[in-house]
Amino acid sequence: MAAAAGLGLRRVLVLASRLGQLRAGMGGRLLPLAAGPRRHAAHFTFQPDAEPSAHGQTQKMNLFQSITSALDNTLSRDPTAVIFGEDVAFGGVFRCTVGLRDKYGKDRVFNTPLCEQGIVGFGIGVAVAGATAIAEIQFADYIFPAFDQIVNEAAKYRYRSGDLFNCGSLTIRAPWGCVGHGALYHSQSPEAFFAHCPGIKVVIPRSPLQAKGLLLSCIEDKNPCIFFEPKILYRAAVEQVPVEPYYIPLSQAEVLQEGSDVTLVAWGTQVHVIREVATMAQEKLGVSCEVIDLKTILPWDTEAVCKSVVKTGRLLISHEAPLTGGFASEISSTVQEVDALPDTRSKSVTGKLCELWHSPTMDPNLHWKKSRTLHSNGRWPPHHLPSIPTEY
Amino acid sequence: MRKMLLAALSRVLQGPAAAARPVSRVVVASRNYADFTSEATFDIKKCDLHLLEEGPPVTAVLTREEGLRYYRTMHTIRRMELKSDQLYKQKIIRGFCHLCDGQEACCVGLQAAMKQTDHLITAYRAHGYVHTRGTPVREILAELTGRKGGCAKGKGGSMHMYGPNFYGGNGIVGAQVPLGAGIALACKYFGKDEICLTLYGDGAANQGQIFETYNMAALWKLPCIFICENNRYGMGTSVERAAASTDYYKRGDYIPGIRVDGMDILCVREATKFAAEHCRSGKGPMLMELQTYRYHGHSMSDPGISYRTREEIQEVRSKSDPITLLKDRMVNSNLSSVEELKEIDVEVRKEIEDAAQFATTDPEPPLEDLGNHIYKNEPPFEVRGPSQWIKYKSVC
Numbered sequence: 001m002a003a004a005a006g007l008g009l010r011r012v013l014v015l016a017s018r019l020g021q022l023r024a025g026m027g028g029r030l031l032p033l034a035a036g037p038r039r040h041a042a043h044f045t046f047q048p049d050a051e052p053s054a055h056g057q058t059q060k061m062n063l064f065q066s067i068t069s070a071l072d073n074t075l076s077r078d079p080t081a082v083i084f085g086e087d088v089a090f091g092g093v094f095r096c097t098v099g100l101r102d103k104y105g106k107d108r109v110f111n112t113p114l115c116e117q118g119i120v121g122f123g124i125g126v127a128v129a130g131a132t133a134i135a136e137i138q139f140a141d142y143i144f145p146a147f148d149q150i151v152n153e154a155a156k157y158r159y160r161s162g163d164l165f166n167c168g169s170l171t172i173r174a175p176w177g178c179v180g181h182g183a184l185y186h187s188q189s190p191e192a193f194f195a196h197c198p199g200i201k202v203v204i205p206r207s208p209l210q211a212k213g214l215l216l217s218c219i220e221d222k223n224p225c226i227f228f229e230p231k232i233l234y235r236a237a238v239e240q241v242p243v244e245p246y247y248i249p250l251s252q253a254e255v256l257q258e259g260s261d262v263t264l265v266a267w268g269t270q271v272h273v274i275r276e277v278a279t280m281a282q283e284k285l286g287v288s289c290e291v292i293d294l295k296t297i298l299p300w301d302t303e304a305v306c307k308s309v310v311k312t313g314r315l316l317i318s319h320e321a322p323l324t325g326g327f328a329s330e331i332s333s334t335v336q337e338v339d340a341l342p343d344t345r346s347k348s349v350t351g352k353l354c355e356l357w358h359s360p361t362m363d364p365n366l367h368w369k370k371s372r373t374l375h376s377n378g379r380w381p382p383h384h385l386p387s388i389p390t391e392y
Numbered sequence: 393m394r395k396m397l398l399a400a401l402s403r404v405l406q407g408p409a410a411a412a413r414p415v416s417r418v419v420v421a422s423r424n425y426a427d428f429t430s431e432a433t434f435d436i437k438k439c440d441l442h443l444l445e446e447g448p449p450v451t452a453v454l455t456r457e458e459g460l461r462y463y464r465t466m467h468t469i470r471r472m473e474l475k476s477d478q479l480y481k482q483k484i485i486r487g488f489c490h491l492c493d494g495q496e497a498c499c500v501g502l503q504a505a506m507k508q509t510d511h512l513i514t515a516y517r518a519h520g521y522v523h524t525r526g527t528p529v530r531e532i533l534a535e536l537t538g539r540k541g542g543c544a545k546g547k548g549g550s551m552h553m554y555g556p557n558f559y560g561g562n563g564i565v566g567a568q569v570p571l572g573a574g575i576a577l578a579c580k581y582f583g584k585d586e587i588c589l590t591l592y593g594d595g596a597a598n599q600g601q602i603f604e605t606y607n608m609a610a611l612w613k614l615p616c617i618f619i620c621e622n623n624r625y626g627m628g629t630s631v632e633r634a635a636a637s638t639d640y641y642k643r644g645d646y647i648p649g650i651r652v653d654g655m656d657i658l659c660v661r662e663a664t665k666f667a668a669e670h671c672r673s674g675k676g677p678m679l680m681e682l683q684t685y686r687y688h689g690h691s692m693s694d695p696g697i698s699y700r701t702r703e704e705i706q707e708v709r710s711k712s713d714p715i716t717l718l719k720d721r722m723v724n725s726n727l728s729s730v731e732e733l734k735e736i737d738v739e740v741r742k743e744i745e746d747a748a749q750f751a752t753t754d755p756e757p758p759l760e761d762l763g764n765h766i767y768k769n770e771p772p773f774e775v776r777g778p779s780q781w782i783k784y785k786s787v788c
Contacts, residue, residue: 086556092696093531112632113598114565114626145600181487189575212744323776 044088044272048239049209055242062232066208066241067096067173070215071076071134073245078132082221083109085119085136085173093138094175120146120172123226124154127167132219137174140228141278146172152226155199168222170269173215176204176228176271178320188323189268191297194226195330201225201250202297206271208239213248216289219249230269253301255308259290265305265331267294270318297327300360304340305331368391410598431455432725433634436659438439442642442649448666456727459718463728464736466715468643469520471744472529473688476519476536477549480692482496484752485536489550490517494687497714498621499524501660503645505668511579513572516551517621517686521591525558529744533751539598539755545761552654566592566599576616576677576715580619587615587671595626597640600769606644606677612675617667618644620681621654627690628699641644641681655712685712764788 051058061069074081083097089111091098099107112119116137123135137143141148150172158166178187183188201223205211211229218225256271257278262276271293278289290308292301311314315335317328433453434633452500473493479485492499494580500519502512514521522532527543535542536550543553544561555559559575562568572590579586592602597620609616618638624631631638641649648670660682667678684709689696696705722728763775772787 022737090628111629111633113629114595115598117600118598144564183487183551185551186488 005128007372012213042215044269044276045048046207046233046237046272047275048237049207052209052223052242053247055246056244059240060238061212061241062210062233062235062238063208063229064092064094065098066212066239067215068098068100069227069241069243070212070219070245071100072103073101073133073216074219074300075108077245078219080131081108081134082110082126082131083134083136084123086093086112086114086138088136092136096173096229096234097136100326101222111229111234116142117149118146120149121153121171123170124149124167125156125225127159127170128165130167130169132301133167133171134219135170135172137172139186139188139231140166140174140176140190141185143172143174147193147326150194150200150226151197155197157199158223165220167224168270169219170224171215171218171227172225173229175226175231175234177232178229182231189228191267192321192325192327192330195327197298199223200298202228203295204228204230204268205295206230206268206293207233207237208241208291210248210295212241212299213246214250216245217250218249219248223279226266232237232269248295251299251301252297253289253295253304254293255290255304255305256259256293257289259288261311262316263290263292263305263312264317265292265294265295265317265328266319268320270320274318276315280317294331300331306335309335310338333383403535419435424658427726428456428728429726432657432721432727434721434725436656436662436742437653437661439640439653439663440641440650440651442639443643443646444648446634447650448659448662450479452468452662454658454721455721459598459722459727460732460736461713462500463722464720464740465500465524466657466718467740468529468736468743469493469496469499469523470715471740472523472532472747473519474570475533477688477692479533479748479751481770485550486538487549487551488516489536489692491519491692492520492686494708494713495621495623495654495684496520496689497657497660497717498654498682498684501654501657502664503659504657505710506589507585507662509576509584510586510668511557511572511588512591513562513575513588514621515562515565515568515593515596517593518553519550520560521558522553522555525621526556527553527555527707528747530747530750534754535745537751537754538756539754540757540761543581545755547761547765554745564696565596567607569596569599570608572618573609573614573616573677575638576614577612579615580757582615585672587617587723589617589619591619591621593626594622594624594631594638594640595629595634597622597643597723598635602610606647606679609677610647611645613674615671615674616677617664617671618647618677618679620679621684622681623684623686625686625690625699626682628694630699630731634776639681641679644677647677649679649682649683654684655708655714655717657714657718690775697738733746760785 010096071083074085081093083100087093088097089101089106090108097109112122119135119137123133126133136148146323154170177189183258190204191204194200201218201221203214203225205214215227218227259278262280266274275291278291281287281289292305292310315332317331319326319328321327399745433451436450438450440449446595450546470493472490476485476491478490479554480489480744503524512521512525519532522543523529531541531543532553535544535546535548535553538546538549540546543555551561551563559567559571569590569592572588576588590688596602606618622631622640626634637643641651650663650667653659663680667680689706719733723730763786765788766775766786769786770788772785775784775786777784
């Protein structure tokens with residue numbers, strides 16, 4: 001059975017990369033230039049979810065508008081809520097805070113100078129004193145000066161004070177992930193660094209509908225949360241989103257598509273890629289994939305993923321961040337310890353059963369994607385090598 | 393001279409056919425460069441001082457040769473930036489592109505005062521500095537377009553260019569300042585009488601690590617000149633809205649500082665000479681604030697007019713443009729003529745065109761280079777690509 005399982009999986013592995021070639025053949029839109037690199041369309045097509053009926057009137061919104069809506073709801077209901085960060089006053093570099101300063105006043109929506117460590121430290125202080133603090137870090141790549149504040153201060157405040165103090169009303173938002181032209185410092189996915197830190201929560205939505213619900217849950221949550229927003233989806237993802245507030249629970253993964261042969265796990269932008277792969281796998285090779293959107297990285301829904309792997313017997317995790325120490329390794333090692341998996345499988349799990357890599361479904365010519373997943377940590381900005389996908 | 397005029401006069405009197413030929417052409421064609429003066433002295437703006445008794449001199453001597461050289465270099469940088477703008481709009485350059493037109497006097501002035509063996513490090517608005525530190529324009533443009541003829545082999549792009557004694561080209565603002573102090577420490581340690589010029593912007597001036605660096609540099613008397621290029625806007629935020637104290641030259645607190653008119657190349661040169669002398673004599677670091685201006689927005693995706701008015705940009709362009717300032721000075725004191733400078737313009741334009749041609753036709757780096765330069769390792773090791781069957785060799 002293990003052999004069969006291994007073989008079955010190997011089929012999937014091969015399938016995945018061949019799919020990438022098929023997609024290239026079926027043609028992303030190629031825009032040849034007289035000189036210079038060729039540009040392809042984005043590496044996926046965003047599929048909107050169905051309009052929800054349970055939360056009242058909806059409005060067509062893209063990702064940044066759904067974030068604005070969530071922040072608007074928060075500022076109107078919570079008189080202690082404040083939003084701050086670099087350039088948030090005029091609306092933010094991604095337009096996430098447009099109109100809020102005019103509506104709620106400059107004492108509630110204000111700019112900070114260029115100092116991430118200061119922004120987060122300040123945010124922790126605001127939260128400890130009892131206000132709801134929503135701090136924006138302009139790009140997730142710039143969060144590292146604030147790493148000490150997040151890990152050493154925010155995450156440990158409740159614990160070290162014996163629950164006397166906490167900064168639970170702090171939420172940090174940051175644009176996250178590849179965008180096609182971001183290179184080294186505008187494309188990073190640092191969720192794995194924060195996954196190693198108990199005391200905070202890390203959440204990554206895949207769409208406007210998810211983003212608003214999850215962001216409102218993060219703000220409500222009594223723990224400091226980091227909310228990463230996939231920047232490539234800011235304009236590309238459009239859905240009907242309820243105008244009123246609604247909450248999507250944290251630490252609950254969602255099974256987007258039931259399947260029986262293999263479990264595909266991803267979060268953020270990559271969910272859309274693996275959804276496409278799942279469709280192609282079904283059409284071309286008759287492989288039934290179960291697609292899971294993890295949503296919350298820390299604390300993650302171990303039960304949902306393990307339950308799915310027990311059902312299908314195979315797991316494939318895909319993320320943009322580098323392989324070594326990436327969050328996939330955490331998921332993989334946890335799944336391998338599950339008792340419910342039969343012995344024969346658990347043996348092959350260590351090497352063959354549980355495979356994880358990044359963007360296997362990419363057109364193999366999408367070198368910029370591959371370059372970011374180099375084995376030994378590689379962060380590299382070949383943003384002008386051939387075949388770069390266009391930005392939205 | 394008289395013979396010339398006589399010839400001109402006779403031609404004029406010869407008749408309509410000859411009269412149609414403009415006399416002035418004859419005069420210009422035979423003018424020789426011995427007519428120019430060899431040097432001139434100019435008054436420059438006095439610098440504001442912090443913790444200093446005396447500042448840089450208020451007059452500067454400019455020789456004809458220096459003037460022409462500065463003019464050529466500034467004009468090259470200006471044309472190069474405008475060319476990059478054009479190539480970006482044609483989508484031949486992609487990614488991020490931060491242009492420094494308007495700030496040419498800073499790069500050329502600093503280079504005029506420092507030695508080639510001195511070191512310089514700055515943030516991402518670096519194209520001018522890359523050039524003044526010795527990289528030819530064609531390599532810079534090729535780097536912008538991502539070709540292997542680029543100075544970083546096409547792997548760095550606009551924000552990550554490096555050159556001889558030029559340490560980049562850094563993306564995270566403020567992070568290059570402790571690096572600069574480290575370079576200064578190495579200079580002091582090796583005892584080769586070198587200094588390090590560490591640049592940052594008005595936005596980055598509020599980063600915590602800069603103050604940590606000030607402390608270390610002052611404590612250990614490092615030969616480091618901290619230079620704040622204050623172009624009044626940190627991306628879209630004006631300095632008044634970002635900083636409690638906009639006197640950036642005083643922000644070093646215990647470090648002496650000078651505030652310099654960054655649009656006047658002579659002012660920058662004299663101030664840098666003064667600061668370099670201070671550092672080389674072992675007195676410790678110094679802080680310079682260069683008051684300058686950028687015409688373009690923060691980057692190519694910023695139109696640059698939502699946080700400042702077009703009138704403001706126009707005003708600076710007409711009153712304080714560094715190239716025009718130098719040109720006027722040179723022409724008015726007979727160091728050069730408008731025509732000679734125009735000739736330089738034409739040559740520079742051609743040079744930029746050739747460089748752009750190279751930049752658009754040079755091949756891109758090969759795929760085999762993808763895994764290189766991650767670690768220094770012998771022998772080369774294999775690096776995994778996005779799937780387990782794709783491997784790249786990492787050579788360094």
